[in-house]
Amino acid sequence: MGIRYKLVPRQDFHKGALEGAKLYYPQMLNNGNISFDELCDSIAQETALSSADVKGVMDRLARISSIHLKAGRSLNLGELGSLRVALCSDGAPNPEDYDASTMMRPLKIVFTPGKLLTDIRKKATFDRITIKPNEEGG
Numbered sequence: 001m002g003i004r005y006k007l008v009p010r011q012d013f014h015k016g017a018l019e020g021a022k023l024y025y026p027q028m029l030n031n032g033n034i035s036f037d038e039l040c041d042s043i044a045q046e047t048a049l050s051s052a053d054v055k056g057v058m059d060r061l062a063r064i065s066s067i068h069l070k071a072g073r074s075l076n077l078g079e080l081g082s083l084r085v086a087l088c089s090d091g092a093p094n095p096e097d098y099d100a101s102t103m104m105r106p107l108k109i110v111f112t113p114g115k116l117l118t119d120i121r122k123k124a125t126f127d128r129i130t131i132k133p134n135e136e137g138g
Helices: 036-045 051-070 115-123
Strands: 003-011 022-028 081-089 104-113 126-128
Touching (some): 051 081, 104 115
16 A cells, blocks of 8 residues: 545645646545554564564653753664754854844754655655545545
């Protein structure tokens, strides 16, 4: 099964487009959610760990990641990818005018997918779903 999508009309904002002109764009349809417990159970089934062990590791991963990201370190998560923080700030006309307490915005956490996940982009297939007008609402 591929990634499911439907086509939705959106206003055409291209230069020279007629007033009211529309273009159709794909909108992904969620194919379900995997709960944390389901994820841990799936990992446990493919390893020698119990589901409780996996949950413990995932809990520690979040805690330890937080500690290292707050210290400005990047995290290499193997084939999953990497995490790092990125600064966001307003600029100052000169260094003397820069005040981090008022100009710095909250950090962004940047995830960069590893090879295993980036390969998905190349290998993904897509299934167009046509939704009848009376099915649109729910």
